[in-house]
Amino acid sequence: MKEMQNHSGATGEHRLDALFAQYRAACPDQDASSNFMPQLWQKIDAGRKVPAFLFRRWAKVCAFATAASALFISTLLIPSYQRGPVYETHYVDVLFNADSKEDAVVLSEVTLPRVILQEAIAPHTGDWE
Amino acid sequence: MLIEFDVIERARTGDNAAFNQVVQAYRKRILGTIARLIGRPEDVEDVGQEVFLRLYYSLDQLRTAEVFEPWLYRLTVNAAYDYLRRQRRRRESRMSDLSEQQVMMADASAGGKQRTEEVRRTGIRELVQSLLGNVSPEDQMLLTLKEVEGLSLKELEKIYNINENALKVRLFRARQRVLKAYEAGVAERNSAQPSPAPGLGDVK
Numbered sequence: 072m073k074e075m076q077n078h079s080g081a082t083g084e085h086r087l088d089a090l091f092a093q094y095r096a097a098c099p100d101q102d103a104s105s106n107f108m109p110q111l112w113q114k115i116d117a118g119r120k121v122p123a124f125l126f127r128r129w130a131k132v133c134a135f136a137t138a139a140s141a142l143f144i145s146t147l148l149i150p151s152y153q154r155g156p157v158y159e160t161h162y163v164d165v166l167f168n169a170d171s172k173e174d175a176v177v178l179s180e181v182t183l184p185r186v187i188l189q190e191a192i193a194p195h196t197g198d199w200e
Numbered sequence: 201m202l203i204e205f206d207v208i209e210r211a212r213t214g215d216n217a218a219f220n221q222v223v224q225a226y227r228k229r230i231l232g233t234i235a236r237l238i239g240r241p242e243d244v245e246d247v248g249q250e251v252f253l254r255l256y257y258s259l260d261q262l263r264t265a266e267v268f269e270p271w272l273y274r275l276t277v278n279a280a281y282d283y284l285r286r287q288r289r290r291r292e293s294r295m296s297d298l299s300e301q302q303v304m305m306a307d308a309s310a311g312g313k314q315r316t317e318e319v320r321r322t323g324i325r326e327l328v329q330s331l332l333g334n335v336s337p338e339d340q341m342l343l344t345l346k347e348v349e350g351l352s353l354k355e356l357e358k359i360y361n362i363n364e365n366a367l368k369v370r371l372f373r374a375r376q377r378v379l380k381a382y383e384a385g386v387a388e389r390n391s392a393q394p395s396p397a398p399g400l401g402d403v404k
Contacts, residue, residue: 083383087375090382091347094328097321098348100232103245111223111249115256 202226205265212259219259223252230276236348237280237341238287239329250279270358273351277341277359284337334381339374346371 203225210218231248332340
């Protein structure tokens with residue numbers, strides 16, 4: 072049985088070799104058509120032009136992108152510079168000028184037990200018992 | 201070498217006439233190799249032009265003229281590989297396809313009057329390409345260079361920059377896969393058609 076397998080394997084190998092040989096004969100060396108060299112040189116020339124063309128194109132794209140981003144940033148920043156300062160007086164002045172009567176009324180309405188107020192006011196000692 | 205070293209050196213320095221000489225010296229051989237690597241005669245010139253285009257733009261990277269031929273082969277293999285990768289459809293190597301080709305080959309070999317030699321060649325090309333479709337494009341290249349082009353392991357070593365043992369292992373595996381597909385095709389053909397027919401199982 073093994074011998075038969077070996078034999079068939081060997082036959083397959085031989086047949087495959089023969090097939091490769093036939094394939095080689097079926098694809099002989101062929102010479103190029105008369106257009107081969109002109110077309111090749113056209114491609115070479117086109118390849119030479121491509122980098123310069125691409126560089127120019129990229130340069131234009133970069134210049135446009137730079138101009139557009141500068142314009143965009145300036146439209147965002149210029150109005151904010153032109154706007155006046157938000158706080159024209161100091162914080163202390165604002166507090167001083169604030170109406171303190173309302174605060175007093177609010178505080179008087181709150182009637183908390185004295186003990187709770189003291190606990191709230193007294194600093195925490197860290198003793199939780 | 202098909203050309204003098206000094207011509208290659210001149211081509212390296214940008215001499216277009218020398219480059220023309222190089223192309224003309226190697227054109228036939230390279231186109232033949234490409235034809236066997238890709239198996240499609242109609243696209244051979246395009247791939248060939250791609251090879252020489254790459255050669256033109258990378259000739260200045262060639263260290264010495266002595267390694268020109270393996271280097272040109274490498275460019276050829278790469279261009280053919282790129283072509284195959286582009287063209288390769290995920291065709292499972294269906295044995296029904298092989299059988300059709302087998303029938304075509306059988307017809308061609310049996311009825312020479314009806315079928316031309318070109319049809320027979322086309323059948324063989326398609327059959328081998330279909331079998332080679334069972335391995336990756338890289339192994340397909342390698343196997344074709346070894347089995348069809350007849351390059352030695354030393355030459356392949358120079359082209360691929362891989363050591364000989366690794367090449368042997370890779371070649372062996374690729375060949376076994378192709379052989380398996382081939383034998384499966386033969387077996388299927390024999391089971392489908394009791395009487396032995398020439399063609400796939402009877403290549404001589």
